[in-house]
Structures are given as structure tokens and as C-alpha cells.
Amino acid sequence: MNTRETKTFLELLSEMPEHRKGNAIRHKLGDILTIGILCILCNGETFTGMELFGETHEEELRKYLELPYGIPSHDVFGSVFSRLDTSALEKCFQCWLGAFREEVVNPTISIDGKTSRGSKTALQRAKHIVTAYSSDLQLVLGQETVEEKSNEITAIPLLLEALNLSGCTVTIDAMGTQTEIAQKIIEKGGDYILALKGNHPSMQEDIRFYFEQEILPQPKQTLKAKEQYANTLEKGHGRIEGRACYLLNDLSWLEDKVHWAGLHGAALIRTRREVIGQEASVTDRLYLYSNPDMTAKRVLQIQRSHWAIENQLHWMLDVCFHEDNARARTGNAAIALNILRKCALHLLKGDSSVKGSVTSKRLRCAWDFQFALNIISSA
Numbered sequence: 001m002n003t004r005e006t007k008t009f010l011e012l013l014s015e016m017p018e019h020r021k022g023n024a025i026r027h028k029l030g031d032i033l034t035i036g037i038l039c040i041l042c043n044g045e046t047f048t049g050m051e052l053f054g055e056t057h058e059e060e061l062r063k064y065l066e067l068p069y070g071i072p073s074h075d076v077f078g079s080v081f082s083r084l085d086t087s088a089l090e091k092c093f094q095c096w097l098g099a100f101r102e103e104v105v106n107p108t109i110s111i112d113g114k115t116s117r118g119s120k121t122a123l124q125r126a127k128h129i130v131t132a133y134s135s136d137l138q139l140v141l142g143q144e145t146v147e148e149k150s151n152e153i154t155a156i157p158l159l160l161e162a163l164n165l166s167g168c169t170v171t172i173d174a175m176g177t178q179t180e181i182a183q184k185i186i187e188k189g190g191d192y193i194l195a196l197k198g199n200h201p202s203m204q205e206d207i208r209f210y211f212e213q214e215i216l217p218q219p220k221q222t223l224k225a226k227e228q229y230a231n232t233l234e235k236g237h238g239r240i241e242g243r244a245c246y247l248l249n250d251l252s253w254l255e256d257k258v259h260w261a262g263l264h265g266a267a268l269i270r271t272r273r274e275v276i277g278q279e280a281s282v283t284d285r286l287y288l289y290s291n292p293d294m295t296a297k298r299v300l301q302i303q304r305s306h307w308a309i310e311n312q313l314h315w316m317l318d319v320c321f322h323e324d325n326a327r328a329r330t331g332n333a334a335i336a337l338n339i340l341r342k343c344a345l346h347l348l349k350g351d352s353s354v355k356g357s358v359t360s361k362r363l364r365c366a367w368d369f370q371f372a373l374n375i376i377s378s379a
Contacts (some may be wrong), residue, residue: 008378009343009376010064010376013034013092014034016085016088019083028068029080032072035071036077036081036337037343038057040337041344041372041376042369042372043365045321045326046074047081050074054071055071083331085332086332089336089340097141108135108305108306109168109169110134110172110308110309111130111159111309112130112133112172112314114131116128116326116334116338129145129146130144130146131309138312141163142163143338153175153178156176156178156181157184161184165185166188166189166190167189169193169302170190171303172192172195174194174195174199177194182194182260182290191289207266210253211248211268211286223296224296227247227295228295230296230299230300231244238276239274239276243270243271244269245300246270249264249294250265251264260288261290264289266286266289268284269284269287269299317345319359321344321345323338345358347376348362
């Protein structure tokens with residue numbers, strides 16, 4: 001843990017800059033944000049829920065909050081969150097998480113986007129949030145918001161600029177496989193593994209052909225001795241899934257190589273999936289990588305960890321916090337609530353006082369308010 005002075009999450013929330021102007025401000029911004037995050041912890045999801053939650057626990061909340069004019073109404077919650085400075089809230093979140101990042105050296109950073117579907121209206125597109133996630137730490141390292149998925153290409157360089165990539169390996173799906181993004185990662189001292197799909201068809205076809213002609217026909221033991229082959233096998237839930245990784249660590253023949261900063265080699269991961277009662281399916285995926293010391297075993301490990309952003313973050317936000325069903329659509333409300341949900345998710349995952357899933361801990365918070373207070377006050 002970081003040895004320098006740290007602040008609790010509640011202290012950081014209380015220091016959020018006030019964006020409201022005028023002399024008609026009645027409710028403290030820190031009070032509003034604290035009630036909001038507590039409500040989310042306790043299984044609440046809407047601004048009306050925040051008002052009801054505050055009224056239900058007003059006596060207990062007054063021990064910790066000022067509440068000069070009582071509990072804000074749901075309209076106040078909606079108005080404040082829609083106009084909230086989300087960059088300042090994100091900075092607060094990252095400041096709180098900063099101490100945890102030093103616990104793992106050279107982590108893998110996965111970058112992927114998620115659409116907040118409930119934020120779409122007839123007049124505006126749904127908010128699309130691009131997130132950098134460390135599967136080693138199970139931490140959100142940063143995020144950028146764009147209007148639609150196609151704008152991920154412009155958001156990723158901004159996100160990378162704000163991150164410390166020294167010694168890290170960055171993984172991105174095919175949307176982020178761009179020469180400018182590869183250049184940015186190398187400039188910041190990181191390495192990359194980028195998915196290669198139809199967005200670079202000629203390059204994809206050339207590398208696939210080379211694998212088929214020069215790499216796949218070689219004996220697996222020969223490739224394994226050179227660390228150019230590794231495989232895994234997983235069984236469970238009525239299926240068997242095997243993954244085999246082959247490395248191509250000489251791309252001197254590839255004409256496009258000069259356009260890709262730091263490009264050292266390519267990897268092919270062949271997945272064979274068997275489900276009871278169905279025919280087996282085989283899928284090939286290609287990747288570009290920059291680390292000259294990369295091995296097939298390491299590629300399998302890193303690509304496996306890349307899906308943590310889907311399983312440990314995006315899936316949790318949808319299934320446990322029902323983000324896709326959220327109807328916060330005005331201004332910055334959808335983005336602000338997304339940040340608070342991520343805060344709540346990390347708080348619940350970090351709690352070791354009881355055993356249970358994130359969903360069961362949210363229920364426990366709802367039924368035992370002291371449990372929720374203990375989680376957030378000790379963070």
C-alpha cells in the first residue's frame with residue numbers, strides 16, 4: 001500500500017468542487033454525493049430511490065452529514081447529477097484508487113468500451129464509455145466518454161495519455177488496432193497486444209497465410225521448445241474449451257511493418273469449443289504484439305486476462321447494478337452514475353468482512369445500514 005498520506009473516499013467526496021452558482025444553494029454537494037453512493041451500495045438505482053433512501057435513514061445520516069435543509073428531493077438529485085463535473089468526479093475516484101495501483105508491478109491494462117443503453121433518447125445517442133481496467137488489480141484506471149462506439153478510436157489516445165504505461169502491456173480489441181494508438185503506447189513506455197481483424201484485411205490475410213504455410217505445419221514440440229507454442233484446456237458447465245497459441249516472431253518480410261511502432265511479432269490463438277449435444281467449433285484469432293521477449297504462454301495468459309474487463313466490470317455493471325436499464329438521460333447524469341457504480345463495485349469487492357457475491361453484499365447493505373456505513377467509512 002502507498003505509504004504517503006491517504007484520504008478516505010468520503011473525505012475526497014467532500015472536497016469535490018462546487019459547480020453550482022448563486023445564493024439559492026441549499027444542499028451540500030458532498031451530502032448529495034454521499035447519499036448517492038450509499039443508495040447505490042444499498043441496492044438503490046434511481047434519483048427517486050436516493051430521496052427515499054435518504055428519508056428512511058435521515059436520523060443515522062445526520063451523524064455524518066450536515067443536511068442543513070434535510071434530505072434533497074429526487075429533482076435535486078437529478079439536477080445536480082446532470083450538471084456534475086464528471087471529470088472532477090473521475091479525478092476523485094482515481095485519487096482514491098491511486099494507492100492500490102502500486103501493489104502490482106507491470107500490470108496488464110485492458111481497454112474496452114461499453115454503451116450505457118438506457119441513456120439513449122430520441123434526440124441523443126447513448127453514452128459510450130471507454131474504460132482502462134487492470135485485471136491484476138481489478139481496478140478501473142481511467143475512462144473517456146464518447147457519443148457512440150465508432151468514436152472509440154478518438155477516445156483511446158486521450159485515455160492512454162492520462163495513464164502511466166511504463167512496463168505495462170496494453171490489450172485492445174480490433175477497434176483500437178490503429179497505427180496511431182500503437183505509436184502512443186510505445187511512446188509512453190508500454191507494450192501492446194492488439195487484435196487483428198477485418199479492419200486491416202490485407203495485413204490480416206498476409207499474416208494468416210504465413211502462419212498456415214510456415215508455422216502451423218511445424219511439429220508442436222519444436223515450436224514449444226522455442227516458446228512459440230502453448231495450449232490450455234478447460235472443462236466445466238457441460239463444455240470443453242481448448243486454446244492453442246502459435247507465435248510468429250519474425251515479421252521482417254511484412255511490408256506494413258514499417259507503419260507500426262514497436263511491432264515485433266504476431267500471434268494466432270486457435271480455440272476449439274465442444275458443448276454437449278452440439279458440433280465442435282473452431283475459431284482463429286490473430287494479434288499483433290510489440291514485446292520482443294513475448295512467449296506463446298504469456299500471450300494466452302494476457303489475452304485471457306483481457307476478458308476480465310467484460311466479466312469483472314461490464315457484466316457486473318449490467319447484471320448486479322442493472323446499468324443497461326438505468327434511465328438517467330439528462331446531461332452528465334449517466335456518466336456520473338457510471339462512475340459511482342464503479343466506486344460501489346470496488347467497495348463491495350474490496351470488503352472482506354463477510355463472504356458472498358457483489359449482489360449478496362448489496363442486499364446485506366440494504367438490510368443492514370451499519371454494514372454499508374462500515375464499508376464506505378473504512379474505504
